[in-house]
Amino acid sequence: MEELIAKRYIKAFDFNSDLASMENLAEIFSVLAESFKNERYNAIFNNPSVSSDDKSSILLDAVKSANSNEVNNMIKLLVENKRIGIIPAISVELQKEISRKKKSYTGVVFSDTQISDATLNELSSNLGNRFESTIVLDFVQSNYNGIKVEVEGLGIEIDFSKDRIDRQVIEHIIKAI
Numbered sequence: 001m002e003e004l005i006a007k008r009y010i011k012a013f014d015f016n017s018d019l020a021s022m023e024n025l026a027e028i029f030s031v032l033a034e035s036f037k038n039e040r041y042n043a044i045f046n047n048p049s050v051s052s053d054d055k056s057s058i059l060l061d062a063v064k065s066a067n068s069n070e071v072n073n074m075i076k077l078l079v080e081n082k083r084i085g086i087i088p089a090i091s092v093e094l095q096k097e098i099s100r101k102k103k104s105y106t107g108v109v110f111s112d113t114q115i116s117d118a119t120l121n122e123l124s125s126n127l128g129n130r131f132e133s134t135i136v137l138d139f140v141q142s143n144y145n146g147i148k149v150e151v152e153g154l155g156i157e158i159d160f161s162k163d164r165i166d167r168q169v170i171e172h173i174i175k176a177i
Helices: 002-011 019-035 039-044 052-062 069-080 084-102 117-130 162-176
Strands: 104-111 136-142 148-152 156-161
Touching: 002 019, 002 069, 002 084, 002 104, 019 052, 019 069, 019 084, 019 156, 039 052, 039 084, 039 148, 084 104, 117 136, 117 148, 136 148, 148 162
Parallel strands: 104 136
Antiparallel strands: 104 148, 148 156
């Protein structure tokens, strides 16, 4: 739900072809999003006895160095609508939008067996060619019995499960009998 609301707020900015301003905004919101990981910071913004003006001034002081009316207005709007909590979601959605514009994505390969860097590079290259993008894959050792590739920004999930293949072979043999 927060992602949908964050996308609406992001649409308020006019990024026609200016990728640099979008990256600057993403940097500002990523710093703000990091501060939401601090419990003391969250205690202030979730406390109903702290006034909206105080919350607004704290956030505006945090982004003062950006010297941007757009950012200041966005912060004021978020405080006014009691949507301060979606700042981390705005940060994530801005990063996704930048990835879409650059056609550059990161993904993860899960497997129970070690996969070499050469294989990861080949997978990245082949997926990148297929989707006309630059894709960087990272390997994560897991207990997954097979190989699973996820590229969230593109909505790709490729799954080769040894268990599933075994079940399908058995089903095919049973049908043939």
